[in-house]
Amino acid sequence: MTAKSVGFLTLLFAVMVSSCGTRQPEAEFPWLETPSHFPEINHPDDNELSLARWELGKRLFFETKLSVDGSKSCASCHFSESAFATNFPTNKGAFGADGTRNSPSLANIGYHPYFTREGGVPTLEMQVLVPIQEEDEFHNNILAIADTLSQDSTYVVASLNAYDSEITPFVITRSISAFERTLISGGSLYDRFLAGDSTVLSNSELSGLEVFISKGCSNCHNDFLLTNFEIINNGLYEEYSDPGLFNLTGNTEDIGKFKVPSLRNVTITYPYMHDGSLATLDDVFDHYVSGGSSHPNKSELITPISLSEEERSDLKAFFETLRDNSFIEWSSSL
Ligand code: HEC
Ligand code: HEC
Incomplete structure (x- = not known):
């Protein structure tokens, strides 16, 4: 693992430790066990x-x-x-x-x-x-x-x-x-990894995590939900038919800015982006490889990157570990 990825993981664990505690599942909701590495959900008074x-x-x-x-x-x-x-x-x-x-x-x-x-x-x-x-x-x-x-x-x-x-x-x-608020998804393979079981990820999945970090994805897709929740222009278009945050502020510097999505369960939430215009993960990778459009509001963090075939397949393997089958099974039975 590179020094950079170790740094990211240390940060990640610091976030987890500061926010977790031992927690009993709510007696009334035997199916609702907030994962111990997730913060408590805030139900309003x-x-x-x-x-x-x-x-x-x-x-x-x-x-x-x-x-x-x-x-x-x-x-x-x-x-x-x-x-x-x-x-x-x-x-x-x-x-x-x-x-x-x-x-x-x-x-x-x-x-x-x-x-x-x-x-x-x-x-x-x-x-x-x-x-x-x-x-x-x-x-x-x-x-x-x-x-x-x-x-x-x-x-x-x-x-x-x-x-x-x-x-x-x-x-x-x-x-x-x-x-x-009870739609909590924290039962993926990646969660077992976060909870301290470093053996659950295969070499390819671990390499995918490293690629994710070393190519800068985790600058925006980070923390336990793989988003920093910022509202950002990631260079999808030269001209946006849906101007995003501009709708609210009327400020031209906000054109094309959208919330960074969580990547949990990302392999089953296709198609991607605010308008669903990218059908597959490969389309998403092509977007980031190109460095996106030259829109003046594009984040400085979006620049052209290289991704080999192996890196793409490792990234996909890592993304598969973000799929929470127990959540899908439970919620599909509702
Ligand atoms: C500068 C911040 C930033 C960086 C860096 C970044 N993203 Fe994103 N990402 C975004 C934003 C913002 C969106 C949503 C854009 C939209 O809705 O049009 C997004 C959307 C996505 C989506 C679509 C998710 C969905 O549910 O629609 C995927 C997948 C994704 N990014 C993967 C990556 C990968 C892989 C990398 C690294 C190669 C990366 N991102 C780097 C900000 C970023
Ligand atoms: C016709 C399709 C449609 C229906 C019906 C619908 N939604 Fe949505 N939902 C969307 C779309 C599209 C968005 C993104 C909207 C936006 O960004 O303005 C969204 C956004 C949301 C969000 C915000 C997600 C985020 O990341 O910020 C929540 C929460 C939500 N919907 C819950 C609901 C609930 C609850 C209902 C029923 C009362 C509902 N939706 C009905 C399509 C739908």
Whole structure:
């Protein structure tokens, strides 16, 4: 291992040690064991986790009544078998309207500091309102949804049990978020490696990790979720039809800036980038090898690199170790 990669791992372990402690799985949630090398999920004071809240949130996540034409649920664009991403560049919303962005994975979403691809939404609770209102998603209104659900006595009872309340926008946004915060994926081979079992990775997988570090990928894709959560232009285009962070700020220096995605489960969350324009990992590698476009906002960290065939195959082997089969199995059974 090179000095640089040892340095990265030391940093990684420092982060882990400072944030972990011995932890008991929640008695109510025998399936929810936060991995000991992950920090504790922060459930907001007004939305502590309970089984009743989780069950209501789960049901609503799969509820097509949320969309104005009754055709789509959250799960229509966030597939459990794809770590809650999709395998289409974009998805269709109510009345078949075409979306413009690729659906990101919701694995470990409770750890994100802000939401959407330009990071403009500060909490998960607020994020629930985005697909509800977007014309190319549910094209609906949360008050109308509360009305519709109130006509179903099973929802009325579930809401009373969970929040001691009738069905309101508060209950809808809170319960879905409570469910989302339990989508913790930390059972991959890479996690066993992080937890201290250095024998689990094959030579090719270890070489892939070294390539990942030595080629500069870990400058942005780092820490336990393999993202630093910065909003960055990685040189995808000369001209962006979706200007990313610029949408929020109107500042031309923000054109083309998007949140650095987590690479956990990356081999099953294809296609890639904010618009799903890169179909395969090889397309992604080609992008980074080229050094990207010459966009003035491109990060200085994106420069042309070399990647041999062997390095590509080692990188892919390393990326495979980021796949959490137990998470996929559990979430697909929900
Ligand atoms: C029609 C497809 C579609 C539907 C339906 C949908 N989403 Fe999404 N979701 C997306 C897309 C596309 C994005 C990226 C949006 C953006 O960056 O503006 C996204 C982003 C998110 C994010 C932020 C992820 C991140 O990395 O910041 C969360 C959380 C989320 N969705 C949860 C939900 C929930 C909960 C529902 C149901 C209430 C839902 N989604 C319904 C397509 C969809
Ligand atoms: C300067 C920061 C930075 C560096 C360095 C960097 N990336 Fe990225 N990466 C990003 C950003 C930002 C995105 C998202 C861009 C978008 O949404 O359009 C991204 C997206 C990706 C994606 C797509 C993930 C998804 O779910 O869509 C993969 C895979 C990826 N990078 C791999 C790599 C590899 C491999 C390297 C090293 C060769 C690397 N990255 C170096 C910032 C970086």
